[in-house]
Amino acid sequence: xxxxxxxxxxxxxxxxxxxxxxxxxxxxxxxxxxxxxxxxxxxxxxxxxxxxxxxxxxxxxxxxxxxxxxxxxxxxxxxxxxxxxxxxxxxxxxxxxxxxxxxxxxxxxxxxxx
Numbered sequence: 001x002x003x004x005x006x007x008x009x010x011x012x013x014x015x016x017x018x019x020x021x022x023x024x025x026x027x028x029x030x031x032x033x034x035x036x037x038x039x040x041x042x043x044x045x046x047x048x049x050x051x052x053x054x055x056x057x058x059x060x061x062x063x064x065x066x067x068x069x070x071x072x073x074x075x076x077x078x079x080x081x082x083x084x085x086x087x088x089x090x091x092x093x094x095x096x097x098x099x100x101x102x103x104x105x106x107x108x109x110x111x112x113x114x
Contacts, residue, residue, distance in 0.1 A: 008111065011104050018109040021102035023079060024093075027071060033062035033093060043087045049073055050081035050094070057098040059083075064091045079107045 012019050024030040039045070039059050049072050064072070064082070069091075072080055081094035097105050 009103055012106070012111055015106055016111045017106040018111050019103050020079075020097070020105040020107055023076065023107050023109060024102070027064070027068040027076075029062050029064055029068060029093065032064075033060040035059070036061045036092070039085065039092060043085050045083035045085055045092055045094075048082045048084045048091070049077045051078075052081050052083075052094055052096075054096040056081065056094040056096055058095040060093040060095065061085075061088070061090050062093050076107075076109065079109060 007022060007025065009019065012022065018026075021030060035058060037059050039061065045059075049069075069082075072082060081096060083092040083094060084090075085092055
């Protein structure tokens with residue numbers, strides 16, 4: 001994955017890993033989601049990608065393109081937890097970390113700076 005150097009923070013450079021925020025930005029999901037923690041009270045969510053054995057702290061309804069979903073399934077299935085809500089016909093991002101800015105939650109994705 002190539003990232004624009006100006007988007008990479010010092011913490012990512014130091015650890016040579018992509019942050020959760022940068023991964024979501026690169027996949028064009030970050031600016032296309034709405035927090036909706038109550039969704040699990042009213043709708044069943046089916047796991048599409050990832051492992052939801054950890055506790056999920058936040059749920060975001062999000063717009064994920066076909067390209068981004070393929071990338072997630074093929075390359076980032078260990079990094080993101082994505083559900084499908086059949087009733088609403090939307091993807092839902094499950095976030096299993098809390099209290100740290102997404103700029104400083106590192107993924108397992110190696111950092112390549114162009």
